[in-house]
Amino acid sequence: MRLRDKVALITGAGGGIGRETATLFAREGAAIIAVDIDDAGGDATVAEVVAGGGRASYVHADVSVADDCQKMIAAAEGTYGKLDVLFNNAGISHAEDDDAINTSEAVWDLTMQVNVKGVFLGCKYGIPALQRAGGGSIINTASFVAVLGAATPQLAYTASKGAVLSMTRELALIHARENIRVNALCPGPLRTELLMKYLDTDEKKNRRLVHIPMGRFGEAHEIAKAALYLASEESSFVTGSTFLVDGGITAAYVTPE
Ligand code: NAD
Numbered sequence: 001m002r003l004r005d006k007v008a009l010i011t012g013a014g015g016g017i018g019r020e021t022a023t024l025f026a027r028e029g030a031a032i033i034a035v036d037i038d039d040a041g042g043d044a045t046v047a048e049v050v051a052g053g054g055r056a057s058y059v060h061a062d063v064s065v066a067d068d069c070q071k072m073i074a075a076a077e078g079t080y081g082k083l084d085v086l087f088n089n090a091g092i093s094h095a096e097d098d099d100a101i102n103t104s105e106a107v108w109d110l111t112m113q114v115n116v117k118g119v120f121l122g123c124k125y126g127i128p129a130l131q132r133a134g135g136g137s138i139i140n141t142a143s144f145v146a147v148l149g150a151a152t153p154q155l156a157y158t159a160s161k162g163a164v165l166s167m168t169r170e171l172a173l174i175h176a177r178e179n180i181r182v183n184a185l186c187p188g189p190l191r192t193e194l195l196m197k198y199l200d201t202d203e204k205k206n207r208r209l210v211h212i213p214m215g216r217f218g219e220a221h222e223i224a225k226a227a228l229y230l231a232s233e234e235s236s237f238v239t240g241s242t243f244l245v246d247g248g249i250t251a252a253y254v255t256p257e
Helices: 016-027 039-051 066-080 105-132 155-174 202-209 220-231
Strands: 007-011 031-036 055-060 085-088 136-141 180-187 242-245
Touching (some): 007 016, 016 031, 016 055, 016 220, 031 066, 066 105, 085 220, 105 155
Parallel strands (some): 007 031, 007 085, 136 180
């Protein structure tokens, strides 16, 4: 087992990448604090972990709210005695996120609150817990859009993920000698709820697929496996990385026919 006796807190654990990661980490021996604002989704994740013989607790917390973030970290230490892995994964992609002219301030602010401030607050309250545990691994979910632009604009989302990436680099340096590693996990387009509700026609899906050398969307479980690597000792010399798991998108100029 690659996470034996570890305690992992996963935000956005009520679905998508978060749920896949919770079940995978639990199978690898970790106790899970599953955080979300979707109580039904969070409870379902815990039930799946427990059914697989693992340990998990659900905590309702909005990552954009400081008190909630303090509460989720306290829950990890209170329930399982420590925190070893912090996966700041919760994120939103707003349906009305567009270009500079058409994105409202409200959509911009909400996206920044959840995607950027949420990661900041997770780190603000999570890093002291990792220090108390003698070190650990932080994984922040950014995106391939942090390094590549798209003519199908989601300006607030793209900017928010750029912020996650640069925040991650700086945190990695600040804590590099404290046995705390901080990496940005950058998924390519995935077949999860978050993207599929936005690409709601075949035409929109195909407009994306032509840019993916592998010719398909990624799956949440493929991102969970990358998160497992970053969480475990196997990545013990990896920090501050832009960890792209993207089906080859960022390598491509012309994709295969
Ligand atoms: P998802 O929508 O399936 O899951 C996101 C989860 O976060 C949901 O359960 C949601 O309830 C929760 N959440 C939303 N706001 C929250 C808040 N304020 N506090 C706590 N929880 C909250 O999406 P996913 O595809 O699993 O996305 C996970 C992460 O991966 C996000 O940060 C997303 O931006 C990123 N990402 C996704 C893709 C993709 O194609 N799906 C690509 C790159 C990056």
